[in-house]
Amino acid sequence: MSTMTFGRAINAGLRRAMDNDPKVVLMGEDIGKLGGVFRITDGLQKDFGPHRVLDSPLAEAGIMGTAVGMAYRGYRPVVEIQFDGFIYPAFDQIVCQVAKLHYRTQGAVKMPITIRVPFGGGIGSPEHHSESPEAYFTHTSGLRVVSVSNPQDAYTMIQQAIASDDPVLYFEPKRRYHVKGEVDEAADPASSDMGAARVVTEGTDVTLVTYGPLVPTARDAAVAASDDGTSIEVIDLRSLAPIDFATVEASVRKTGRLVVTHEAAQSGGLGAEIAASITERCFDYLEHAPVRITGFDIPYPYSKLEFHHLPDLDRILDGVDRVMRRPNSLSGLEGAPTPQGAAQ
């Protein structure tokens, strides 16, 4: 076990994957000499050479399309998209090519591409640098989508993503890059499943589902709620596509209440999918309609406003109050609890 930052853990995971498989190549903007704008690939070009760590021209579709060709030839490209908001020029290649080539070729050609995306807000950046585009990709058949929330997962899951014969979008919560944690570098990535959600905190009253940057926030909310006598079970989804519904469903059958929180906008987001699926799967166990606590359906706001936009501990606890039928911001804090069945 060693203590390292989130960012260092990804770096260590990349290094181990490159050590283990000469076909692993890294591609992206500024990832070589500079080590990436977040320094996640720091030192890797020096140690593995420019043929395995490519400083690419500044063109996201170009990076993604050439990664497809490299994968076609038998390589395992790991692509860095510099910021979440810069992934859209590569959207066509990801959705029409990366996601569909295995299907189109009946499995003759595999696309073991890992697409690393620093995502989410909270770092005071200008426009296009704080987005949460994961739902665009979870909606696309052929892709796997994961999001990591702690250094150990960051270290292990980057290796699992690279080892997967399917394309994986790997969403990194950039505002947590400097968080430190214990990492077992000897852990065998093959001994765990990146598709499995994890129960972070056990509880009996409310199931609180989240992923990526909001996992620590959800954990804090659970601690705060327990002081008030409410027992929250926090689930870190880890895999956003496919979603481990078995774990979420088992929890909701126990608690009867579901709150989902993410930074991405509400409409058509992961929260909608989880709320609908859990309602279909175990409606009879629900004590209250599922509640979503998310970013608003507005373009990501100016950095001076972003903490009004991002779900925080109080907004999450407000959602908990709603499913617990306590006074909340919708019912009026002094007023009557939300009547059963009322629109949320």
Added chain:
Amino acid sequence: MNSSRLPAAEFDVEEVVRAAHPADTADLEPGTEMLRVLSPDGTMASGLTARIAGETVDFTPYLAADAEHLRSLYRDMFLIRRFDQESTALQRQGQLALWVPLTGQEAAQIGSGRALAPQDYAFPTYREHGVALTRGVEFAEILRLFRGVTNGGWDPRERNFHLYTLVLAAQALHAVGYAMGMQRDQLADPSLPPAASIAYFGDGASSEGDVHESMVFAASFDAPVVFFCQNNQWAISVPSSVQAKVPLAQRAAGYGFPGIRVDGNDVVAVEAVTRWALEHARSGRGPVLIEAYTYRMSAHTTADDPTKYRLSRDEQEWQSRDPLVRLESHLRSAGLADDTFFGDLDAEARTMATELRRAVLAMTAPDLADRFAAVYAEPHPLIQEELRFFEQYEAGFADEGKHA
């Protein structure tokens, strides 16, 4: 709003015809040399040299013009045109959902395809039936996509020929990435035969960002790739003059690699130029752009109606430059092929067409259940769950026939 005050978005058909097809295409764009060996009247030059990127290049050693070779080139072009006609008929009869004719582009496709070495890898658009033939794809396999029973049709790894890409220009980047992989393989194992990839695209796709980015990447990494642009004058209904104001081949200079415009209806010149370009790429000297100047003699697809946007006079002009006619003229006038050769070939083509029709009519769709299995390489619980539902749902209709 007074729309007449806005700039005209339309083009005048007469004007386009005058601009794109003057009597002599050599005068089309001054300063642009169009390489040619076999003239429309069937006369063959004995050598071919040109100034390419400031250097004199002698393509003569790359010319393959012995009798047997020329006959085999003619055979490929003849068979693929007959295949094209039969496929069009199959579509008209409702047996194919759509067909993408290649008539007029046989020389560009057969010439470039025959230049490839076995270890080279081709990335086609959706019209490269002639290249498919040169890579050993069966005629019927090409039609599986258009029959609607697959999104592919063949195993690309067996033929070093990628599946058709329907999103314009996406495959140009794949060809560059593949070439970058070849480059790395060569570094790891210098005993591998040098190899190159070739990216096919058209004048329409040349406007796509993916073509630009693929050329930037190819130049940056000296990737062993040949960009083969078939300028067939029309992107569905829009003339090539809307895509480019300079000859497409000249764009290569902006990226820093050689660009060549070749008469795309001259199979001998196309093959020679492509062989040179592939060798250039394989030897580590970087990419080459070839613009094969040709003409789409038929519609964009069977869903298209060229009478709405181009003149029959335009089509007639290009008929005089038909790639098959000129090679036939040469073969006959040089005494390299006689009526027996052409008669036998016609019989072979008719047999091919009959067999093709039989194969197409026998094609059936696979089970939808198979499709669930092909989405991911590794198990996926939600796809498996949906498959279980689908099978259960379908099973509910199993007895329907008995009770009808």
